[in-house]
Amino acid sequence: MVGNFGMVDITAARFVVFGAAAALALGSRPAGVRWPRVRQGVAALGLSVLGFTGYYLLLAFSIAAAGTAVPSLIIGTIPVWMMLLGRPAGLRMQALLPGLLLTAAGIALMVAGAWPGEGAGGIHFTWGLGLALLAMASWTAFGLLNAAWLQRHPDVHAADWANWLGIATGLGALLLWLAVGSDIGTLRAQPDVALFAVIALAGGIGSTWLATVLWNVASQRLSASLCGQLIVSETLFALLYSFLWDGRWPRAGEMAAALLFVLGILASIRAHR
DSSP: OOTTSOHHHHHHHHHHHHHHHHHHHHTTSOHHHHSOOHHHHHHHHHHHIIIIIHHHHHHHHHHHHHOSHHHHHHHTTHHHHHHHHHOOTTOOHHHHHHHHHHHHHHHHHHHHHHOOOSSHHHHHHHHHHHHHHHHHHHHHHHHHHHHHHHHHOTTSOHHHHHHHHHHHHHHHHHHHHHHHSOOHHHHHHSTTHHHHHHHHHIIIIIIIIIHHHHHHHHHHHSOHHHHHHTTHHHHHHHHHHHHHHHTSOOOHHHHHHHHHHHHHHHHHHHHHO
């Protein structure tokens, strides 16, 4: 939608808005709980890289190289990894095998259909695929570590933790933009700067600040494995938005891959229950 802007600029704008929204929200909190202690602040800084700036930068470059569908599907396997790595002690691996096989088949089908073949295009796509895998690993680590931190600190309000993460993320994004982003004059000269601002606001407030508050509330109440399963909605909406943006219906292979993927997630949830 804003192809004239660099990935660093897009990432930084979204997360600076996230930080600003978090700072405003903290202003309404009591002074005694408004700011984190030193160890809490260090934890927020580290997790902000895994779950926000680092993750989103990897994903943005991946989408630029490989399109939207395949990275979306790879990111969509996060629920499976969350279940495998955060599963309760009593859940056997054999129970998870049907879901894992269905999910793997769906990913293979989607990647095979999108692979551009040999040559420069193939190398570009492979690079995007690798970045998507790194993004997946980054957010999986964030989801597990964030859930563990929240469950070890039930005294911390989920909204406060989201706001601390937001400020840490906003500061990191600002430093990223100052180091390697475009200057103000270059940004203002782009023809779609107004759309860029709208997307930054929507992404920073809606799909980052509000989503993080809700995610933290869920992480305090559910196990990491079960909570991770709920991310499947992100994948389905990402694929839907991708097809809407491309102005086309999904091809038969894409539809079959998405169906396999959803069946795999449902099988994993059933095994968890």
